[in-house]
Amino acid sequence: MGRPRLVAGNWKMHGSRKANRDLLEGLVGEVPKVRGVACTVCVPFPYLGEVAERLKGTAIAWGAQNVSEHAQGAYTGEVSAAMLAEFGCRHVIVGHSERRHLYGESDAQVAAKFAAVKAAGMTPILCVGEKLEERDAGKTEDVVARQLDAVKFEDGVLAYEPVWAIGTGRNATPEQAQAVHAFLRKRVPADTSILYGGSVKSQNAAAIFAMPDVDGGLIGGASLVAKDFLEIVKAAYVKA
Ligand code: PEP
Numbered sequence: 029m030g031r032p033r034l035v036a037g038n039w040k041m042h043g044s045r046k047a048n049r050d051l052l053e054g055l056v057g058e059v060p061k062v063r064g065v066a067c068t069v070c071v072p073f074p075y076l077g078e079v080a081e082r083l084k085g086t087a088i089a090w091g092a093q094n095v096s097e098h099a100q101g102a103y104t105g106e107v108s109a110a111m112l113a114e115f116g117c118r119h120v121i122v123g124h125s126e127r128r129h130l131y132g133e134s135d136a137q138v139a140a141k142f143a144a145v146k147a148a149g150m151t152p153i154l155c156v157g158e159k160l161e162e163r164d165a166g167k168t169e170d171v172v173a174r175q176l177d178a179v180k181f182e183d184g185v186l187a188y189e190p191v192w193a194i195g196t197g198r199n200a201t202p203e204q205a206q207a208v209h210a211f212l213r214k215r216v217p218a219d220t221s222i223l224y225g226g227s228v229k230s231q232n233a234a235a236i237f238a239m240p241d242v243d244g245g246l247i248g249g250a251s252l253v254a255k256d257f258l259e260i261v262k263a264a265y266v267k268a
Contacts, residue, residue: 032221034185034244035261036153037069037251038093038121048075052082054254060087065244065264068119069251070153073107080115091119091153094127097140109148120145121246123155123175125191135178142179152184153246155225156212160192169211176215186212186222187246193226195248200226202235202242209241230259237264 043051048071059067068089071079079090096106112120122145123138133141138154145152156175158168172188188208193199200208205224212222224236225246236242244264250256 031219031243032066033064033264034066034068034221034223035257035264036067036091036119036121036185036187036223036244036246037257038124038225038246038248039069039071039251040093040126040248041072042252043072043075045075045078048079049082051252051254052079052088055088055258056083056086058254058258059261062258062261062265065261067261070119070121076112076115076117080117089118091121091150092117093121093124095120095122095141095145097137097144099144109144109150113148113150117150119151119153119185121153121155121187123179125155125157125189125194129159129191135175138175139179142181142184146183153187153223154179154181154184155187155189155246157189157191157194157226163190163192168208172208172212173215176212181216181220183217184220186216186220187225188212188222189225189246195227197227199228199232199236200224202239205236206239206241209239213241228260230256230263233260233263 068091070091070093092112095109122141127133142152156172158171162171209222221243223244223246224242228245228247229250
């Protein structure tokens, strides 16, 4: 059995009740036809309940984009892992570069979030990735190793997301992605799915997913358009 292939959509802070309904309508009937590829959508907190209802009994799982590292208490504006689990949440993105760099999340905080998600019985999708200046300085492996080693990684999904490729339209080449995935592969359990994220589109997905250590993708912008997201999910199947 190969490693599980997964395509995860990260809607970020996009959507509305109507836009979400339309997007999911375009996905639910089609995703079951893509056998061998699991699919999940990580949605903004207010929509979790509605999306969970719509996806009940379908082949599409759902998840959150962030979580508190604390179990409960006076943390205004935060959402705990137990709250997400109570709704049937499957995946939670932790350590996305927008959280690390816009909101100052530290490696230690990301590690605590990872542990909180696991303790609540959900699957964390841990993001690691270097900034452009770090790549240019030859520090890519140091950075992703530091981010990964901060976490007691097991039973999770790992996503390599070079910061310079996220939302920029400039994806890593398949070879660049493969090199970092191969490096990460040696540091995680053998059955870990490692996703690539960063400007994946229907046009470049197949080439990236064809790399031996790439097991699917974490998709931002292109996950907001049903047709594009479906093409990407299909591209993950081609590898099987
Ligand atoms: C992301 O948000 O994780 C991401 C990879 O975004 P995009 O696909 O838009 O680059």
